[in-house]
Amino acid sequence: MSKTTREQLLDAARRQFANKGYYGASIAGIAQELGLSKQALLHHFGSKEKLYGEILKGISDRMLSAIIRIRSDVQDPRAQLEALMLGNLDIQAAQREEAQILMREVLDNRARAEQAGTWYLKPFLDALVDIVRQTPTGRGLGQAEALALVIQLLGAISYFAVSEPTLKRMFGESAYAEMTSHYPEQLRALIRARLGGVSSAPFAGTQTA
Amino acid sequence: MSKTTREQLLDAARRQFANKGYYGASIAGIAQELGLSKQALLHHFGSKEKLYGEILKGISDRMLSAIIRIRSDVQDPRAQLEALMLGNLDIQAAQREEAQILMREVLDNRARAEQAGTWYLKPFLDALVDIVRQTPTGRGLGQAEALALVIQLLGAISYFAVSEPTLKRMFGESAYAEMTSHYPEQLRALIRARLGGVSSAPFAGTQTA
DNA sequence: TTTTCTCCCTACCGATCGGTAAGGACGATC
DNA sequence: GATCGTCCTTACCGATCGGTAGGGAGAAAA
Numbered sequence: 001m002s003k004t005t006r007e008q009l010l011d012a013a014r015r016q017f018a019n020k021g022y023y024g025a026s027i028a029g030i031a032q033e034l035g036l037s038k039q040a041l042l043h044h045f046g047s048k049e050k051l052y053g054e055i056l057k058g059i060s061d062r063m064l065s066a067i068i069r070i071r072s073d074v075q076d077p078r079a080q081l082e083a084l085m086l087g088n089l090d091i092q093a094a095q096r097e098e099a100q101i102l103m104r105e106v107l108d109n110r111a112r113a114e115q116a117g118t119w120y121l122k123p124f125l126d127a128l129v130d131i132v133r134q135t136p137t138g139r140g141l142g143q144a145e146a147l148a149l150v151i152q153l154l155g156a157i158s159y160f161a162v163s164e165p166t167l168k169r170m171f172g173e174s175a176y177a178e179m180t181s182h183y184p185e186q187l188r189a190l191i192r193a194r195l196g197g198v199s200s201a202p203f204a205g206t207q208t209a
Numbered sequence: 210m211s212k213t214t215r216e217q218l219l220d221a222a223r224r225q226f227a228n229k230g231y232y233g234a235s236i237a238g239i240a241q242e243l244g245l246s247k248q249a250l251l252h253h254f255g256s257k258e259k260l261y262g263e264i265l266k267g268i269s270d271r272m273l274s275a276i277i278r279i280r281s282d283v284q285d286p287r288a289q290l291e292a293l294m295l296g297n298l299d300i301q302a303a304q305r306e307e308a309q310i311l312m313r314e315v316l317d318n319r320a321r322a323e324q325a326g327t328w329y330l331k332p333f334l335d336a337l338v339d340i341v342r343q344t345p346t347g348r349g350l351g352q353a354e355a356l357a358l359v360i361q362l363l364g365a366i367s368y369f370a371v372s373e374p375t376l377k378r379m380f381g382e383s384a385y386a387e388m389t390s391h392y393p394e395q396l397r398a399l400i401r402a403r404l405g406g407v408s409s410a411p412f413a414g415t416q417t418a
Numbered sequence: 419t420t421t422t423c424t425c426c427c428t429a430c431c432g433a434t435c436g437g438t439a440a441g442g443a444c445g446a447t448c
Numbered sequence: 449g450a451t452c453g454t455c456c457t458t459a460c461c462g463a464t465c466g467g468t469a470g471g472g473a474g475a476a477a478a
Contacts, residue, residue, distance in 0.1 A: 005455085005456095036456075036457095037456070037457065037458080039456070039457070039458085040455070040456050040457080043454085043455060043456065044455090
């Protein structure tokens with residue numbers, strides 16, 4: 001409740017960038033959500049580009065810290081993957097918006113500030129490839145094959161997070177809710193089918209014998 | 210070489226809509242690609258919305274006819290899935306652009322002409338769910354669970370098609386090319402791991418015993 | 419030759435975009 | 449009380465957007 005204007009603006013901006021994209025969202029529209037003029041927004045962030053950059057940085061920071069935390073908390077690489085996929089890239093409101101922003105970033109391929117949108121994805125992908133190649137299935141794979149597998153898994157979860165509004169409209173609220181309730185288990189099934197099952201509970205952090 | 214102006218405009222429009230999105234692409238920019246003015250484009254299509262609609266319709270027609278063709282040509286449902294995923298949603302230039310457009314359509318969630326972007330996706334998804342529920346693995350799944358599985362598979366391939374420019378920039382042309390060469394086999398591995406292997410060649414259309 | 423149709427042009431319109439300029443309200447500091 | 453920085457305002461700017469109005473070139477039809 002005691003959120004600063006700046007934080008409220010960031011929230012509104014994240015929502016609008018996720019829903020309409022960078023060009024589709026206007027700084028006037030974002031500011032209007034709080035009953036402010038666009039110059040109030042410019043006062044806090046300087047320019048639209050800088051505002052967007054701050055949102056990207058927030059996403060990046062969250063992802064990287066999640067990697068570090070999970071890699072130190074969890075031992076089994078397959079459990080690490082499950083935790084990263086189901087935990088970090090979760091399906092909560094803010095997380096889904098972030099997934100949408102990332103998907104747009106990947107789609108747009110624009111040279112925004114020296115590929116600001118991609119430099120921070122690289123360490124995330126590298127870490128995932130690294131983890132995959134530590135699993136029994138992944139040990140036999142080359143770098144490119146492991147990357148292909150990572151992209152598949154990322155796609156499986158991102159696509160779901162991203163297509164929520166469309167799926168809702170297509171199948172109705174209740175059908176979508178039912179599907180959502182099944183999605184984590186289906187995702188776990190996919191990861192295990194492809195990489196081999198994890199011995200115990202996903203977050204247990206099974207010690208390396 | 211004897212492509213009509215109209216067809217060339219459609220090609221240019223598809224490319225620009227894929228790269229920049231609906232709002233990012235301008236009709237003046239599309240027409241300029243052929244050295245024409247935007248009124249030349251408006252003469253052929255009437256409005257930007259109608260131009261975009263024609264492109265969506267083209268994608269829709271291609272997808273639906275692929276479903277019909279494959280469902281009649283191939284018997285085994287798992288082989289149908291493989292054929293639809295690896296054949297229809299292929300990774301050629303035009304197909305990739307179509308995948309990008311569809312991804313943007315799914316992301317945007319705008320009410321364009323009574324959800325023009327989604328009505329034609331529905332039968333495609335319905336068909337895929339139908340096919341999945343004919344496989345040994347899918348027979349035990351409810352509608353929602355089967356849909357979740359379909360979204361996973363669609364995500365795995367769409368995400369790859371869509372993130373090509375980003376991946377290229379991140380890992381370099383050669384690494385991307387190597388990954389691309391491995392992708393179909395990795396995708397087949399994913400489908401088989403999740404749905405059970407197909408007895409013989411994927412396109413053989415194994416008769417129902 | 420005149421008419422008509424196709425295809426494309428220049429010129430212009432209102433709306434909206436991101437951003438600048440200048441200043442008012444208000445609390446803290448001196 | 450005067451000064452200063454924070455936060456926000458209205459007013460305005462140039463650029464670009466999709467779309468309209470009207471006309472010119474040129475082939476086909478009369």
